[in-house]
Amino acid sequence: MKTLNKRIKRNIKNNLSFYLISTILTMLITAFIIAAASTGNTLTDLIQDYMKRLKVENAEFSTYITIPDDEITRLEKEYDVLLEENSYKDIKEGEKTLRVFKNHTKVNLSETRDGREAAGLFEGTLTENFAKENGISVNDLYSFGGMEFVVTGYTTKGDYLFMLKDAGDMFRDNVNFGIIIVTAETYDRIEAEEKTCYAVIYNQKENELDFRKRVNMDYIMKSYIAKDSNPRISSPESEGEGVSGMAKKLSPILFIIVIALVVMVLGRMIRSEQTLLGTFMALGVTRSEIIRHYVIYGIIPGIVGSVLGLGLSVPFTKAFSAFYIENDYEKLIYETEYNIPACLVALILPSLLYVLTVLIVSRKLLKASAIELLNNTGKDTKTINILKERRIRTGLKLKVRSIVGHPGRSAVTVLGVMIASILLLLGFVMKTLMTDMMENGIKETIGYEYLYYLNYLGDMDTIPEGSEGASPVLTVYYEIPSSTNQVNIWGVDKSSEYFKMKTMDGEDVDLNGYYITNVASNVWKVKKGDTLTFYSIADLSEHSVEISGIIDDNMHTYMYTSIENASRLAGFDGVHYNAMVSGTSIPISADIVASTVVMSEHSALFEELMGPIDAVVYIIIVFGALLCIFIMYLVINMIVGESKTGISVMKVLGFSKKEIGSRVLDVNMILVIIGFLVGIPLTFKVAEVGFADTIEEFGIYFKAELNLRTAVGLLIGFVIIFIAYEISLLLQKRKIAKINMVEALKENRRNE
Amino acid sequence: MFIEGKNLVKKYGKGDATVWALNHADFEIGKGKIAVILGPSGSGKSTLLNILGGLDTADEGSITVDGEKLSDMSQKALEKYRRNDLGFVFQSYNLTPDLTALENVEMTAELTADPLNTDELMKKLGLGEHLHHFPKELSGGQQQRVAIARAMVKKPKLLLCDELTGALDSKSSKEVLQLIEQVNRDYGTTIVIITHNELIAGMADRVLRIKDGKVVSDTVNNAKIKAEEMEL
Numbered sequence: 016m017k018t019l020n021k022r023i024k025r026n027i028k029n030n031l032s033f034y035l036i037s038t039i040l041t042m043l044i045t046a047f048i049i050a051a052a053s054t055g056n057t058l059t060d061l062i063q064d065y066m067k068r069l070k071v072e073n074a075e076f077s078t079y080i081t082i083p084d085d086e087i088t089r090l091e092k093e094y095d096v097l098l099e100e101n102s103y104k105d106i107k108e109g110e111k112t113l114r115v116f117k118n119h120t121k122v123n124l125s126e127t128r129d130g131r132e133a134a135g136l137f138e139g140t141l142t143e144n145f146a147k148e149n150g151i152s153v154n155d156l157y158s159f160g161g162m163e164f165v166v167t168g169y170t171t172k173g174d175y176l177f178m179l180k181d182a183g184d185m186f187r188d189n190v191n192f193g194i195i196i197v198t199a200e201t202y203d204r205i206e207a208e209e210k211t212c213y214a215v216i217y218n219q220k221e222n223e224l225d226f227r228k229r230v231n232m233d234y235i236m237k238s239y240i241a242k243d244s245n246p247r248i249s250s251p252e253s254e255g256e257g258v259s260g261m262a263k264k265l266s267p268i269l270f271i272i273v274i275a276l277v278v279m280v281l282g283r284m285i286r287s288e289q290t291l292l293g294t295f296m297a298l299g300v301t302r303s304e305i306i307r308h309y310v311i312y313g314i315i316p317g318i319v320g321s322v323l324g325l326g327l328s329v330p331f332t333k334a335f336s337a338f339y340i341e342n343d344y345e346k347l348i349y350e351t352e353y354n355i356p357a358c359l360v361a362l363i364l365p366s367l368l369y370v371l372t373v374l375i376v377s378r379k380l381l382k383a384s385a386i387e388l389l390n391n392t393g394k395d396t397k398t399i400n401i402l403k404e405r406r407i408r409t410g411l412k413l414k415v416r417s418i419v420g421h422p423g424r425s426a427v428t429v430l431g432v433m434i435a436s437i438l439l440l441l442g443f444v445m446k447t448l449m450t451d452m453m454e455n456g457i458k459e460t461i462g463y464e465y466l467y468y469l470n471y472l473g474d475m476d477t478i479p480e481g482s483e484g485a486s487p488v489l490t491v492y493y494e495i496p497s498s499t500n501q502v503n504i505w506g507v508d509k510s511s512e513y514f515k516m517k518t519m520d521g522e523d524v525d526l527n528g529y530y531i532t533n534v535a536s537n538v539w540k541v542k543k544g545d546t547l548t549f550y551s552i553a554d555l556s557e558h559s560v561e562i563s564g565i566i567d568d569n570m571h572t573y574m575y576t577s578i579e580n581a582s583r584l585a586g587f588d589g590v591h592y593n594a595m596v597s598g599t600s601i602p603i604s605a606d607i608v609a610s611t612v613v614m615s616e617h618s619a620l621f622e623e624l625m626g627p628i629d630a631v632v633y634i635i636i637v638f639g640a641l642l643c644i645f646i647m648y649l650v651i652n653m654i655v656g657e658s659k660t661g662i663s664v665m666k667v668l669g670f671s672k673k674e675i676g677s678r679v680l681d682v683n684m685i686l687v688i689i690g691f692l693v694g695i696p697l698t699f700k701v702a703e704v705g706f707a708d709t710i711e712e713f714g715i716y717f718k719a720e721l722n723l724r725t726a727v728g729l730l731i732g733f734v735i736i737f738i739a740y741e742i743s744l745l746l747q748k749r750k751i752a753k754i755n756m757v758e759a760l761k762e763n764r765r766n767e
Numbered sequence: 768m769f770i771e772g773k774n775l776v777k778k779y780g781k782g783d784a785t786v787w788a789l790n791h792a793d794f795e796i797g798k799g800k801i802a803v804i805l806g807p808s809g810s811g812k813s814t815l816l817n818i819l820g821g822l823d824t825a826d827e828g829s830i831t832v833d834g835e836k837l838s839d840m841s842q843k844a845l846e847k848y849r850r851n852d853l854g855f856v857f858q859s860y861n862l863t864p865d866l867t868a869l870e871n872v873e874m875t876a877e878l879t880a881d882p883l884n885t886d887e888l889m890k891k892l893g894l895g896e897h898l899h900h901f902p903k904e905l906s907g908g909q910q911q912r913v914a915i916a917r918a919m920v921k922k923p924k925l926l927l928c929d930e931l932t933g934a935l936d937s938k939s940s941k942e943v944l945q946l947i948e949q950v951n952r953d954y955g956t957t958i959v960i961i962t963h964n965e966l967i968a969g970m971a972d973r974v975l976r977i978k979d980g981k982v983v984s985d986t987v988n989n990a991k992i993k994a995e996e997m998e999l
Contacts, residue, residue, distance in 0.1 A: 399865065403867060403899055404899055408877065409866055409870045409871075409873045409874040409877060410874075410877070412865075412866060412870055413863065413865055413866060413874075416865040416866075417865060420865055660861065661861075661863060664857070664861040664863075666849075667820065667822065667849060667855050668849065668850075668855060668875055668878070668917075669846060669847070669848075669849035669850025669851070669853065669878060670850075670878065671846060671850075674878075756822040757817055757822055757823065
């Protein structure tokens with residue numbers, strides 16, 4: 016047995032390509048699975064722990080009447096809630112806004128690091144991303160808005176992990192928006208308008224509705240945002256689940272494909288040794304000894320690949336975690352956590368499956384007698400009659416029969432290329448969808464450039480001074496039952512030039528009706544003619560409207576109607592507005608403007624937000640191309656290995672290298688094309704599923720459809736797949752060149 | 768002479784472990800003749816076949832086929848030689864399993880500009896009823912017939928047969944050898960058969976015996992008998 020096992024080294028040397036590629040594939044897939052699952056764990060646990068530690072709100076709300084301190088205590092007791100004023104002041108300087116908070120004690124706490132908490136007058140802790148973007152360090156004296164602060168440290172605030180200036184914003188802006196936490200004394204000295212709002216944690220979830228009704232009754236609710244509707248909180252919370260989800264959805268498919276591929280090649284390798292198995296049997300080696308010997312063939316790529324993969328998963332997990340945590344959110348102190356079940360599965364499963372394959376194949380082979388094995392009668396004996404009596408070139412017949420005659424091999428090739436294509440194309444489709452959204456998504460649906468949110472409710476009879484050429488709008492958020500996304504109902508002046516919209520069916524929008532955007536239609540699964548039910552955030556009164564049509568806007572969960580309808584839904588007497596829209600900047604008084612949104616800046620922010628996703632896209636593309644090369648190489652290596660004698664005979668018969676390549680290797684091109692074509696619709700499906708999270712997270716719907724841009728992406732993808740295929744062919748052509756012509760004659764002599 | 772081997776040397780290994788596969792071997796074979804090279808295993812006959820087939824080169828000496836010196840040829844020229852001038856028949860047939868009998872022959876026919884008519888050749892070689900059969904549907908003798916047809920379709924000057932009856936029973940062996948005679952007669956092809964079966968020597972025009980890498984005898988067979996009369 017010891018002597019028998021000496022063969023293993025030589026077998027590895029002879030089949031170096033197989034061992035190398037199957038080990039690399041096992042390693043990559045193991046590392047990927049562990050890293051994906053572990054990153055999901057790290058993110059989820061980190062965010063959950065952070066939210067719990069910093070007592071992040073369940074909801075925040077504002078009221079028309081201030082809630083007195085003693086009333087807060089009374090409400091806390093009565094409804095078993097934690098309630099704290101969460102007011103802030105915004106200091107502005109140019110386009111930059113610095114939001115000033117006092118340190119909270121009950122809800123939405125903050126955490127200081129790299130320094131100490133603010134203790135003295137005009138000391139403060141700054142959010143780190145803003146500080147870094149603006150070149151501010153701890154202990155610096157920071158001048159802003161005519162004030163000077165000593166930066167005593169960096170901070171993160173529980174409800175501002177994802178730094179959106181307004182909860183309704185989609186994009187963070189680390190350059191222009193930051194937070195500073197100061198002492199109560201400093202806060203009081205800052206001369207800026209205070210925005211009063213409250214943060215609440217429900218100890219008894221069932222008390223929420225009663226609590227809201229009571230607050231509305233006594234203090235009149237102005238706004239209410241549950242944490243699931245607040246992307247500052249929901250975005251980081253759902254990110255971990257998203258990554259875990261991806262690990263759960265994508266990884267098993269990849270894992271199965273890669274393992275199936277290795278298993279298939281391994282099985283064929285053992286089968287090709289059946290004459291040797293017969294020889295061992297004839298020499299008196301027992302079946303169990305033979306099986307034990309061949310089991311090592313499976314254990315080697317399984318164990319080496321898994322162990323290397325486990326090692327590689329450490330930097331992978333760190334890189335993935337850093338990518339998600341450090342790019343998207345305020346800096347958090349974290350340690351990567353490893354998903355132990357994923358580690359165990361990834362470590363054990365490949366070896367187990369490889370060994371199982373060897374066991375099944377060798378046991379099946381060893382059922383035959385030594386003589387049968389020596390005569391090699393177990394060879395594939397299927398007859399493929401396709402094109403049998405057709406007068407066409409034999410090269411073509413050979414190709415067709417090679418595909419049909421080896422269905423297992425062909426299926427794995429197609430599946431392998433399909434998976435590689437999906438990975439590769441997914442990157443391109445994501446990239447083109449994002450570019451489309453960036454270039455057209457905002458511009459096409461929004462006809463105005465400036466949106467001024469006013470700090471009062473205006474009457475339609477009195478349009479603010481300096482707003483000539485602008486249109487008044489009423490925008491009010493409503494909650495949708497069992498949805499984390501709120502609908503923003505836009506009451507639009509029918510005569511406004513900025514809302515000459517058409518539905519996706521091509522009909523003109525009649526503002527007497529109610530039109531929702533495409534993303535809203537997808538989020539709430541409502542179509543034209545359906546009824547959408549929503550309720551007022553303030554008094555929880557329920558409304559239902561029939562949807563008149565869908566507007567092609569994949570970025571905003573909006574409903575458009577006339578300003579009269581919107582005022583009526585809001586329960587106003589008469590027709591009112593709370594914002595103005597305009598094509599150009601208007602000389603409206605800053606005193607009446609709560610905030611201004613410039614749509615082209617939104618595009619720039621979107622581009623910035625997409626930056627990190629770009630990196631993921633390129634990683635996916637590179638991983639897809641690599642996988643494609645490995646898969647192609649493994650399959651072609653297998654074909655060459657199995658065709659050694661045939662190639663040798665062809666050489667003897669005078670076939671040129673090109674002719675041999677054409678007959679033996681080029682057959683895979685058709686499988687590559689099939690795999691690629693099958694991969695296209697699946698890529699769109701995967702992209703749709705992948706982007707489904709963006710609807711919940713950002714309220715953006717990426718519509719995966721074939722258009723000129725995605726077609727170009729697909730074409731580039733195919734070129735990469737083709738190059739990957741050609742590279743693997745090139746590598747194998749060298750192997751073909753090395754096949755000795757005497758091989759065919761050796762076969763003769765073995766049979767003598 | 769059509770084939771001339773002069774002072775051929777082929778060695779494997781070094782020092783004391785040197786094996787002389789060919790040890791200054793000389794031989795000649797005339798055009799259109801059937802030559803049988805006889806020798807036990809390890810005698811050097813396979814090495815000779817490899818060199819004659821342009822699959823291997825000699826360390827010393829020269830070999831000429833129809834005036835072309837193989838020992839001076841580049842790999843490309845050797846490839847052309849095998850493609851245009853040489854037919855090869857193997858003991859284990861080595862037919863392409865995914866192609867029918869006819870297609871196996873056609874595959875080689877596609878290599879040359881002016882091949883024989885495949886259908887006619889197949890019928891002539893007694894394969895008319897098996898044109899569309901796959902190798903595994905044919906007997907050993909039939910497979911070897913297909914292999915001969917595959918080699919002959921490109922009208923080679925030289926047909927090399929390596930133990931062509933080694934895997935066949937006596938009846939099939941006789942039929943295959945008859946076919947070799949037919950090919951030689953009909954197409955005037957020079958045929959070299961390498962075998963360890965002494966009985967086959969009866970049908971040869973010339974018999975070369977090899978032992979320890981040396982041609983120990985080179986005789987003209989004046990008592991040539993037909994394959995069908997041989998006791999195999």
